[in-house]
Amino acid sequence: MSCEKRYLLGRRDGGEDGVLYVGRYLALDGSQGAGVYLDVLKPHAALICGKRGYGKSYTMGVIIEEFARLPLAIRKNFCVIVVDTMGVFACMKGWEGIRVFAPPAHRREGALPLEIPSCSLSFYDYCELLGIEPLSEHGADLMGAMDNGPFEVEGLVKRVKPGSTLSGLLRMVASWGLFSGSATFDALLKPGSISILDLSGYGHEPRIRSAIVASLARALYDIRVEARRAENGKREKPLVWLLIDEAHMFMDGDTRAGRVLTNEWLRQGRQPGLSLVLATQRPSALGKEVLSQADVIVCHRLTLRDDLEALESARPTYVKEPIQEAMARLGAGRGAAIVVDDTTESCHVIKIRPRESEHGGGEPVVYLD
Ligand SMILES: Nc1ncnc2c1ncn2[C@@H]1O[C@H](COP(=O)(O)OP(=O)(O)O)[C@@H](O)[C@H]1O
Ligand SMILES: [Mg+2]
Structure with a gap:
């Protein structure tokens, strides 16, 4: 790479470290020329x-x-x-x-299992996920249930009115096993x-x-x-x-x-x-x-x-x-x-x-x- 002419994207001064080789310069006649690299140091x-x-x-x-x-x-x-x-x-x-x-x-x-920490979901995330309006009756019930949160989805199910639509939606989310109180993003x-x-x-x-x-x-x-x-x-x-x-x-x-x-x-x-x-x-x-x-x-x-x-x-x-x-x-x-x-x-x-x-x-x- 050292003597070869090259284009470095994303970096003004040269340097050979911390670059990704992505392709080659393409000339009008279709021939390929200098290597093209992308900076990752910034x-x-x-x-x-x-x-x-x-x-x-x-x-x-x-x-x-x-x-x-x-x-x-x-x-x-x-x-x-x-x-x-x-x-x-x-x-x-x-x-x-x-x-x-x-x-x-x-x-x-x-x-490997991908689990999302329940504490990373806000009230508004839940609203979007469940398809409910924040400023609605369901929204108010959910907000009440999340008071003093964060809660695991299972915990929220217990805090909303049994048999309500909201309770049904939360049960469905809990059944996915996607959100967990013990999960972290550490592995990533x-x-x-x-x-x-x-x-x-x-x-x-x-x-x-x-x-x-x-x-x-x-x-x-x-x-x-x-x-x-x-x-x-x-x-x-x-x-x-x-x-x-x-x-x-x-x-x-x-x-x-x-x-x-x-x-x-x-x-x-x-x-x-x-x-x-x-x-x-x-x-x-x-x-x-x-x-x-x-x-x-x-x-x-x-x-x-x-x-x-x-x-x-x-x-x-x-x-x-x-x-x-x-x-x-x-x-x-x-x-x-x-x-x-x-x-x-x-x-x-x-x-x-x-x-x-x-x-x-x-x-x-x-x-x-
Ligand atoms: N740089 C490349 N060199 C050779 N073949 C390529 C290149 N880019 C794409 N292709 C071909 O085109 C197909 C579709 O590319 P893909 O990246 O999956 O398209 P999309 O833009 O829909 O994501 C690939 O399966 C591959 O056969
Ligand atoms: Mg694609």
Whole structure:
């Protein structure tokens, strides 16, 4: 790597440590040139976008592989947590020590149990999860039951009117075994660890997924803010890289998860050392704030007008070429992307490097007999 020309995204001065190799510069004639690397020594907010099937999850997989390959001296500063909504990263289990966690109700062989500490759910989280209005009769009953909390869901069941709708809803939540008073996020915060959270079992349950991500993101934020204050040359709690595939599932509209990711992670995450990598096929659904807060944007092929316009309106002045014109240079092949990097104020067309571990996101083939 030393003599080779290279592009380093997210870092102005050089240095060879703490970089992820993501791909190669793609020339107009389709030939590949200098290597393209991403800095991880500083916190970043990266957005990977592109239409379905053009390489978002694949690119996220490359980033995960590169984290797994970092030398331990650097890697132990971080923990990497991947929110896997479609179950496409679960097949990386065991690769370079990568662990997979899944909720008890949907745990496949070899996955570790993912339990959410009940104390990390607020009154408003419960309202969103149960689909009740905070300022309603049910809301008032729940608030009364949570007085002097936090309570385990089972405890709340006992404190609301027996036989009521609210009691039924709380019983249902308790039956999932997802929230537990004794659970902690400690396993995910192991220095140097890479944890895939397989939430694919909740494919039809946006509220449950949102509750998991909201409580996790908030807890990690609080832990890092607290740890940052106490840090004095020694790191008790690792810096966090949170990777979320299909991020529009959490950030489209006003959800608890979307709010914590935008307000705490994107706006204030750098200081406590929180990095976010979001992948989405609908950048327009994430809102202007997300596009403007991202310091690295990797954009695979996009064709929907709304999405192109969202990116175009967020185009920084140093990118001279309109996004749609730059997009034409990607061709129809998969894995090519435009990369806009705020730190070096530059824009490149790159080809993401081939994966080494299995990619679980491909389309199924039709068997002919
Ligand atoms: N950088 C790449 N190199 C080679 N093939 C790729 C690359 N990116 C994507 N592909 C191919 O495209 C398919 C779809 O990519 P995927 O990342 O799953 O799409 P999506 O954008 O929907 O997440 C993959 O299964 C793979 O075959
Ligand atoms: Mg995908």
